Amino acid sequence: MPASAAKQLLDHYDRHARALPWRSPPGSPPPDPYFVWLSEVMLQQTTVATVTPRFRRLIERWPTIDALAAAPDEEVLMEWAGLGYYARARNLIACAREVAARGGFPPSESELRKLPGLGAYTAAAVAAIAFGARAVVIDTNVARVIARYRGIKQTLQESRDDIRKHADAMTPTDRPGDFAQAMMDLGATICRPRRPACSICPLSADCLALASGAPEEFPATKLKRERPHRHGLAWWIERDGAIWLVRRPARGMLGGMAALPGPEWGDDVPTVQRQASISHGFTHFTLELHIARRAEPVGEGWWQPIDHLAEAGLPTLYAKAAGTMLERKEVLAA
């Protein structure tokens, strides 16, 4: 990429940067590292639209990393409910406590990379955006922009090292944080996976994929495996206006989250008499969750008042299941 391309991109960013609650305006001093880190972790595989209101809630409740570090695990997991990829929340807690104990975030990419939940992307992003370091920030947006600009048609898995070389070559010493965000904005709003808006792209003049006539064919995508179908059973145990909830094991699916009790999921349909069933799609399988009534509590847990079920911090799967059961109840009562 010609050196002028980075400048073109920054000029475009100065005029078109999206205003986001964790972002400071182009060219202005960097935001609080806590805000940068928190937003970056929330944004891992999660859209800006989903993250924005949840970010506001989190920083309102815990305005500093010391406040977050002092919060009980369950409170943080409850605030994360519905956001998915719950290992992020567990890492978030561990990272907050480590950073609070050492008195703040380390400013270097290599030290940031050692913190729980910070991989290659997030460490580089925090170093560049919060500390102004010249870190090479590569997410799927950046990788796609580069693949198109340089006309690299291989899959991103195949071209990973090549993409990194190009990204390193184009990253400026001045304003590396704004540059990273400009690349990501470009990928999210103009150089989109499908139907890229090349006519308004600041890099279109030198884009090899556009010159080829079919920019959306860059980079190639590999076919996904078919998702298997699994079955699960959840117990609906109701007593005196409350539901019996349990906490899932810390590791694995929905690790550490509140849940309806039930055995591990498997390939076979449960044989018990069920009240309802719901379907839920996960990343690598779909689940049909069968719901059955039961009188006695199972396992370690607590009674959650139905009036306050929304505050239990149920992940979406169990929130759906509970919603289905409560809806049936209302229909029967009517």
Add this chain to the structure above:
DNA sequence: CAAGCGTGGTA
């Protein structure tokens, strides 16, 4: 290095 790990929006 590929698989495991959530959820909601879009076409």
Add this chain to the structure above:
DNA sequence: TTACCAAGCTT
């Protein structure tokens, strides 16, 4: 409706 995909990390 199915399929794809989003500011990835961990093992």
